Amino acid sequence: xxxxxxxxxxxxxxxxxxxxxxxxxxxxxxxxxxxxxxxxxxxxxxxxxxxxxxxxxxxxxxxxxxxxxxxxxxxxxxxxxxxxxxxxxxxxxxxxxxxxxxxxxxxxxxxxxxxxxxxxxxxxxxxxxxxxxxxxxxxxxxxxxxxxxxxxxxxxxxxxxxxxxxxxxxxxxxxxxxxxxxxxxxxxxxxxxxxxxxxxxxxxxxxxxxxxxxxxxxxxxxxxxxxxxxxxxxxxxxxxxxxxxxxxxxxxxxxxxxxxxxxxxxxxxxxxxxxxxxxxxxxxxxxxxxxxxxxxxxxxxxxxxxxxxxxxxxxxxxxxxxxxxxxxxxx
Numbered sequence: 001x002x003x004x005x006x007x008x009x010x011x012x013x014x015x016x017x018x019x020x021x022x023x024x025x026x027x028x029x030x031x032x033x034x035x036x037x038x039x040x041x042x043x044x045x046x047x048x049x050x051x052x053x054x055x056x057x058x059x060x061x062x063x064x065x066x067x068x069x070x071x072x073x074x075x076x077x078x079x080x081x082x083x084x085x086x087x088x089x090x091x092x093x094x095x096x097x098x099x100x101x102x103x104x105x106x107x108x109x110x111x112x113x114x115x116x117x118x119x120x121x122x123x124x125x126x127x128x129x130x131x132x133x134x135x136x137x138x139x140x141x142x143x144x145x146x147x148x149x150x151x152x153x154x155x156x157x158x159x160x161x162x163x164x165x166x167x168x169x170x171x172x173x174x175x176x177x178x179x180x181x182x183x184x185x186x187x188x189x190x191x192x193x194x195x196x197x198x199x200x201x202x203x204x205x206x207x208x209x210x211x212x213x214x215x216x217x218x219x220x221x222x223x224x225x226x227x228x229x230x231x232x233x234x235x236x237x238x239x240x241x242x243x244x245x246x247x248x249x250x251x252x253x254x255x256x257x258x259x260x261x262x263x264x265x266x267x268x269x270x271x272x273x274x275x276x277x278x279x280x281x282x283x284x285x286x287x288x289x290x291x292x293x294x295x296x297x298x299x300x301x302x303x304x305x306x307x308x309x310x311x312x313x314x315x316x317x318x319x320x321x322x323x324x325x326x327x328x329x330x331x
Contacts, residue, residue: 047081099156
């Protein structure tokens with residue numbers, strides 16, 4: 001049985017350069033598409049950053065009108081390339097629900113950087129018209145995690161649910177494409193046309209024109225964080241135990257399928273392990289969250305039976321959101 005149901009699905013698209021049909025004719029359009037992907041005057045920059053967002057709320061179950069809650073925003077750059085993997089202009093955009101007001105702000109680099117440092121995390125904007133808060137994380141280097149915490153006063157009445165949504169955006173310090181040298185261009189063009197002597201001959205006679213079709217650009221990215229919610233009630237309630245359920249469906253023929261609600265950051269790696277008495281954790285496998293933040297994954301019947309009888313729980317942990325769901329054994 002496949003134990004990784006959460007692998008993201010890849011969709012590949014190409015954009016055809018403008019004006020090619022007028023210069024080359026309809027019959028050579030596939031050549032231009034191939035060259036735009038495989039060859040030309042640029043190559044992909046290795047180790048570009050990907051900045052993962054995450055968020056958590058404290059208290060995480062229920063707050064009381066008039067109480068102060070803390071919303072912590074996470075920005076993690078998972079690149080391992082210190083040369084090309086740094087991100088800059090990193091910003092989060094948080095949609096606040098009606099019923100809270102911002103009264104304070106702090107960040108993980110408050111004690112690391114001077115108050116006037118250009119790379120310091122800061123509260124960039126509170127848009128009261130749209131109820132959106134913008135936090136400037138600025139530079140997040142490869143392998144770095146930064147956090148920012150919004151202190152919020154609850155003004156909503158009991159019976160209300162407060163839901164927080166956050167998006168992150170960033171720029172790459174290095175370009176998405178790097179210039180090829182002459183050898184790189186030649187090898188790429190030869191590879192793209194190797195199976196067709198007519199196309200290969202055309203490229204040999206028009207290398208400059210074909211290379212001119214290629215485009216380079218500065219890039220970056222954006223992503224959506226896990227959604228968090230709390231209720232407003234008569235007393236604040238906080239739990240250090242995972243508040244979301246990891247649901248297990250067992251079938252003798254196909255093993256066990258695990259599912260969760262959309263508690264994770266879309267696309268993030270989710271690690272599953274089981275706990276034994278004394279909190280000894282044993283790794284099971286990794287899967288990836290779907291676009292809605294949920295997971296679907298599982299174990300074969302044989303793998304399920306290999307979990308010891310004294311195991312107490314199975315935990316699914318989001319690598320970047322830190323969100324967790326738990327399954328409790330009832331034996």
